[in-house]
Amino acid sequence: MLRSIRSRIAVPYVILILLTMLGLGVFLSYFLRQIYLENLQNQLSTNVRMVGEAIQMDPDVLHDPELVNNLVGKWSGVINARLTVIDSDGIVLGDSHADYKTMENHANRPEISEAFLNGNGTSTRFSRTTSYRTVYVATSISDGNQNDFVVRVAYLLDDVQADITLLRRTLIGATLIVMLIATLLAIIIANSTTKPIRETTEAVAILAQQEIYKEIPPQPIELTTIDEVAQLVYAINLMAREVHMQVRNVELERSTLLSILQEMTDGVITVNQQGRIEMINPAAENMFSVKSESVYGISLAEGIRLHQVVELWQHCRDTRSTQYAMLEISATRQYIQGVATPLEKPAPGSVLLIFQNITHQRFLETVRRDFVSNISHELRTPLASLKALTETLLDSAIDDPQAARRFLKRMDAEVDALTQIVSELLQLSRVESGKVPFQMQLTKPDEIINPAVERLLLQADRAELSINVECPLGLPAILADPARLEQVVVNLLHNAIKFTPSGGEIRIKVRQQDDDHQDGGMMLFSISDTGIGIESEDLPRIFERFYKVDRARSSGGTGLGLAIARHTVEAHGGVIWAESVAKQGSTFYFTIPIAE
Secondary structure (H helix, E strand, C coil): CCCCHHHHHHHHHHHHHHHHHHHHHHHHHHHHHHHHHHHHHHHHHHHHHHHHHHHHCCHHHHHCHHHHHHHHHHHHHHHCCEEEEEECCCCEEEECCCCHHHCCCCCCCHHHHHHHHHCEEEEEEECCCCCCEEEEEEEEEECCCCCEEEEEEEEEHHHHHHHHHHHHHHHHHHHHHHHHHHHHHHHHHHHHHHHHHHHHHHHHHHHHCCCCCCCCCCCCCCCCCHHHHHHHHHHHHHHHHHHHHHHHHHHHHHHHHHHHHHHCCCEEEEECCCCEEEEECHHHHHHHCCCHHHHCCCEHHHHHCCHHHHHHHHHHHHHCCCEEEEEEECCCCEEEEEEEEEECCCCCCEEEEEEEECHHHHHHHHHHHHHHHHHHHHHHHHHHHHHHHHHHHHHCHHHCHHHHHHHHHHHHHHHHHHHHHHHHHHHHHHHHHCCCCCCCEEECCHHHHHHHHHHHHHHHHHCCCEEEEECCCCCCCEEECHHHHHHHHHHHHHHHHHCCCCCCEEEEEEEEECCCCCCCCEEEEEEEECCCCCCCCCHHHCCCCCCCCHHHHHCCCCCCHHHHHHHHHHHCCCCEEEEEECCCEEEEEEEEEECC
């Protein structure tokens, strides 16, 4: 990779000369070889004609092979080439380099055939007599009695190649000398051309280590190209002054922006293209319980630890459009509205995240929505049933005491269902509002598990289910409201009984769980069943208020029990979750901190 201007000037120049000389060398080598071969053929043609004319001066010689053989031997020494005389039948009458008597018929030789046909013939081929590639030139002569003969001269290509190789070596030597001179010239030109630029660069580097507004001193720079370099120095000095003014303006704007961000009640986070946090203001630190120094430069997923925030950023990054999301932070009971905006122009690939705490607005909206939507849905069935029972009772059943009593019992059951809904709604509302007076006290885990099991043992027996409890007596105490946690266990155990077929098993386990994030560790409660399980798409939502899977809807229930359990456990400083495989059973877990 050419990183300097000097190399960008010199290297292409040297490569161009190299390619030019190589191309010229190849061309000249080929051209000289062709010229040499043409000249050789012309010389051989001249020699063979000269020998032919000399023989024709004494045509009687052609009828005596011995005389012919002696004659071609003499002329071969004169022209320094092999000579052969062949008659019209292709019989060799004499040869300067071989015994003509043992030589085969030459009638089929291409140069011989061409000479008899056209008067002259040439060919380049492998010689069977000498076992070398040879250049042949032949001419026809006559003895004056209408008898045709052919005089042929031959020249070995090895001798030709030796001469051509000498020419090529001379050409290569000249090429190398020219390339060396051209390379040195290119380096000298490149150095002289870039020297002022290098000196200017050194001066700019010195400037970069000093005050931005200091000008470049022109004295150290040898201005070999005065006009261009002087203009460059002037432009750099002008740029330095402009940059200084811009830096001052940017610093002023930055300090103003930082003051605004420090005082904003909305959380602000900027995330770069790699998903790393570049800036977070105090409001965002408070919302997500983090410190800027601990999250700066790390990934958003690692710093914030909320998958909703990560998904909001990912959707904005992928779609390159503004995205909105509603977040719920269970640990702090906050509802956050998040807005993600791509920063395409100032920082391509970066995303600006703005979070607004709407917990109070969310609470008011939840009250209205739950009352209008969820309550109407939950009350519709018992109210419709009461309406139908009342109409039937008024129409005819009132006159039948047994029927009236049966209808009144059913109406009483529906009223109980309505009462349960209202009771659970009030309980959930109080738990969510944080106004529930928890009676915290040191409590052993078995004091929570055993009463809950006793309350539902008869119901489990009716369903032909077995309940196994593993709660060691030596477990440490927890600080909890026994009645509230007992209700959590009752809700989870009741669901296990309701959704486990006859003959199934329910296991309740309690064990101490060490937790580095909690002083004293956590107490882990688990309730497992061998029931119908929960589908994977329903599992993340089962702790939402009023959320019921299809099977639950067909078996009654308000859909508030798990929501109440979640808020109760979280109010104790614990966590609740579930694991399940459809048709294989479910396991619900919750943790409570161990008392110090």
